[in-house]
Amino acid sequence: MLRTAARITQRSCRSQPRALATRIASRTFSASRTIADDVRPTSLDVLTEEEKMLKESVARFAQEVIAPKVREMDEAEMMDPEIIQKLFEQGYMGIETSAEYGGAESSFTSAIIAIEELAKVDPSVSVMCDVHNTLVNTVIRLYGTKEQQDKWLPLLSESKLASFCLSEPASGSDAFALQTRAVKDGDHWVINGTKMWITNSYEAEIFLIFANIDPSKGYKGITCFLATKDMGIKIAKKEQKLGIRASSTCSLNFDDLRVPAENIIGGEGKGYKVAIEILNEGRIGIAAQMLGLAQGAFDKAVPYTFQRSQFGQPIGTFQGLAFQQARAATEIEAARLLTYNAARRKEEGLPFAREAAMAKLYASEVAQRVSGAAIEWAGGVGFTRETGIEKFWRDSKIGAIYEGTSNIQLQTIAKFIQKQYS
Known part of the structure; x- marks a missing residue:
């Protein structure tokens, strides 16, 4: 099936513009989400044909596109916007997401292989891709309603970088000691609080925010909200770090941030289950x-x-x-x-x-x-x-x-x- 898909893609590419052909070719690793019995690896480090194609694709992309900019981004402590754009164009920001939503519809192991290959050249780019794929995309796929998936997964697959906002000044290893609060106001929730050490937050346009809607219930009051930057999310501070300097790590302030009730992911009080x-x-x-x-x-x-x-x-x-x-x-x-x-x-x-x-x-x-x-x-x-x-x-x-x-x-x-x- 994989070889057939590759041949079809090659034929299609001959008759399409170069940019579109490149994008289609980059996603030929998306033959299936699961490993079929006839292609199941016989040992842990033996890859399926799909995984091999992805590995080669990402390795080539990392060397040709990322490597020339690694030192410049590290010195500037800033991710090059062109790299983010090209990650989306190549299909690397929706590896497990279904084709219906613009994703590559591949496996979790494929996502892990992509993260590994990117880190061989620049761990900063790698963790940006990692958080977007294994945290944010997965939350929406597993816990989002059909309406939420229809609305957000195409954006997450094709253009909008995302961030996962859990840690706080007094809530690190004890993740469920968070102090950010959300109060119901009509058909919205109003969020107040601060998050720290949030990866991707400087460039992100979509944020998963964990807040407590009922502190009397402890961690069972924690709820996951989806917000967009234009709702009023404020970047309080961009950290200057020892390493992964091109990967943004910021503190965020939420001052009466109004989020539609329909943007709760996984249900009220279910945020702790989502996070764990x-x-x-x-x-x-x-x-x-x-x-x-x-x-x-x-x-x-x-x-x-x-x-x-x-x-x-x-x-x-x-x-x-x-x-x-x-x-x-x-x-x-x-x-x-x-x-x-x-x-x-x-x-x-x-x-x-x-x-x-x-x-x-x-x-x-x-x-x-x-x-x-x-x-x-x-x-x-x-x-x-x-x-x-x-x-x-x-x-x-x-x-x-x-x-x-x-x-x-x-x-x-x-x-x-x-x-x-x-």
Whole structure:
């Protein structure tokens, strides 16, 4: 079926304008949402034909479109609007969304592969794509009404960047201690409060906002609202960060923000359920980002060790360095298998919360170790910004913090162990 789809696309492209042909070709990986038995991988790192096509497409896009702008965006601490536009044009912002709504209608694992490939070149672009796909799009697909899906999914697939607004000044790891409030006023809800550390928020036009409609009920009062920037969302501060600097992270203020009642996603008081389930998926996305980051740093640094010679031989052939690289390659592969395993389990409807926590924890640790080692392998050159190796190390630190800190992941894993053995 995939090969047939590809042939049909090739024939269609010959008779259509180049821009449209490129867009159609980019979406030929969207043959199906599930893995058919006849193409099911025999091991975790063996990809289906659909997944291979996507991997190659994203890798080429990252090298040709993103790579030339990485350093400029990092220095400016700003995402290039053209990259956002092209991500939409290529179909990478609606990977799991059905074709009916302008999406690629592909699998969750495909989204994870795309996030990994983007992170090999720029983790900032990767996390922008990740949040949009695995958090916002998924919330609308799983919890939105048919009317909400009809209205918002086409926009999210084709043109409007989105943001997921949960964290607050006093609500980080304890996500359900949030203080943002929503009060009913006729056919609207009026939201007041502040959000912090919100990814994509500077460029986003669509926001999922979590607010409490009845504090007396605790977390059972938390509700998810969909708002647009033109409703009056105010960016209070754009953070200046150590890493992923092109990815916007802002504080947002809601001062009597009026949101139509029809924009509640998942029902009143159901926001906690939405957040818990979606954040488990999001952790797999961050694992993929950290995995791609580690591989990107490795791929940049290792060739240099065979180009630079000392004492009459390439430095990469010295046992001390060769063993470090062998260990790093093994850890990257282990992180990949953990990440793909969590993705496959989620895709097949199996429990995956423990596996997602393990993947996120380990991949973030590997990203820090490998990117730090990569700087040392390249020596003084690695310490300069010119090569881009040091950027991977700066970008890696966030992996231990967002989508649940490393301690939160350990706590999650420990609970499963206690449940099994106590």
